[in-house]
Amino acid sequence: MEPILIYGYPSGSSMALVAALEWLGQPYRLCRVDMLGEMRDPAYRRLNPRVETPVLITDDGRVVTETMAIALWLEARDDARRISFAPRSAQTDRMHQLMGFVNTGFTGAFTSLWAALEMQTPDPARQALLRDIGKDQVTERHDRLEEMIGPGPYLVGDRPSLADALLIGVARWAAYHQITEASGWPRLTALRKRLEDDPAVQYATALETGEPATGNGACRGHVALQDLITRFGAQLETA
Ligand SMILES: N[C@@H](CCC(=O)N[C@@H](CS)C(=O)NCC(=O)O)C(=O)O
Numbered sequence: 001m002e003p004i005l006i007y008g009y010p011s012g013s014s015m016a017l018v019a020a021l022e023w024l025g026q027p028y029r030l031c032r033v034d035m036l037g038e039m040r041d042p043a044y045r046r047l048n049p050r051v052e053t054p055v056l057i058t059d060d061g062r063v064v065t066e067t068m069a070i071a072l073w074l075e076a077r078d079d080a081r082r083i084s085f086a087p088r089s090a091q092t093d094r095m096h097q098l099m100g101f102v103n104t105g106f107t108g109a110f111t112s113l114w115a116a117l118e119m120q121t122p123d124p125a126r127q128a129l130l131r132d133i134g135k136d137q138v139t140e141r142h143d144r145l146e147e148m149i150g151p152g153p154y155l156v157g158d159r160p161s162l163a164d165a166l167l168i169g170v171a172r173w174a175a176y177h178q179i180t181e182a183s184g185w186p187r188l189t190a191l192r193k194r195l196e197d198d199p200a201v202q203y204a205t206a207l208e209t210g211e212p213a214t215g216n217g218a219c220r221g222h223v224a225l226q227d228l229i230t231r232f233g234a235q236l237e238t239a
Contacts, residue, residue: 016169046233
């Protein structure tokens with residue numbers, strides 16, 4: 001069977017992996033999950049006990065969670081080197097460095113902002129504090145990323161790779177939280193624009209927002225979440 005990626009909306013970082021699957025060009029399927037709704041159902045814990053997207057069902061029916069693990073699963077199958085580079089090359093080391101940075105500090109910098117936005121019982125004083133902390137952290141990580149981006153068209157080499165995919169999945173969050181900076185992070189802004197114009201990213205974004213979209217043909221369709229839970233979910237331990 002084809003591997004199946006479970007991606008979340010709204011504004012999930014998992015959009016990154018939909019774009020990466022398009023660039024990879026091998027047959028795959030998708031499952032679209034409402035992170036504010038059906039992902040909260042206890043049954044989802046059978047796929048990911050941490051109640052997060054993304055989740056990958058591999059071609060031999062195993063459940064793989066965590067963005068980095070899924071990205072490395074794709075990299076290991078990218079024989080044509082469409083989204084990655086030769087093993088043991090300097091480009092691979094650089095791609096892994098950037099993927100690690102984006103998936104840890106860069107993504108984590110938004111934690112306070114999400115906490116302020118999603119607070120169950122709104123508390124204006126705590127929300128204002130969380131927003132202040134979040135703004136500083138996001139700005140600092142954007143400054144560091146700006147320094148890491150080279151003069152080339154993409155993060156590594158002259159075509160998009162897994163590093164660019166992971167970046168575009170979260171780089172849009174700054175605008176979502178209305179974080180801007182006087183310098184405008186010119187290299188990051190140019191890279192984001194290039195990626196947002198990419199057909200694979202446009203396809204992934206349209207799917208996420210529920211608009212009709214046509215990809216490059218590698219996607220063989222969507223699968224219902226309930227089917228995946230029934231077929232591949234673990235049995236939950238009962239107390
Ligand atoms: N460490 C995980 C984090 C994944 C993650 O934080 N996913 C978010 C969406 S971007 C999520 O599912 N959050 C749960 C929620 O919104 O309640 C990974 O890298 O895959």
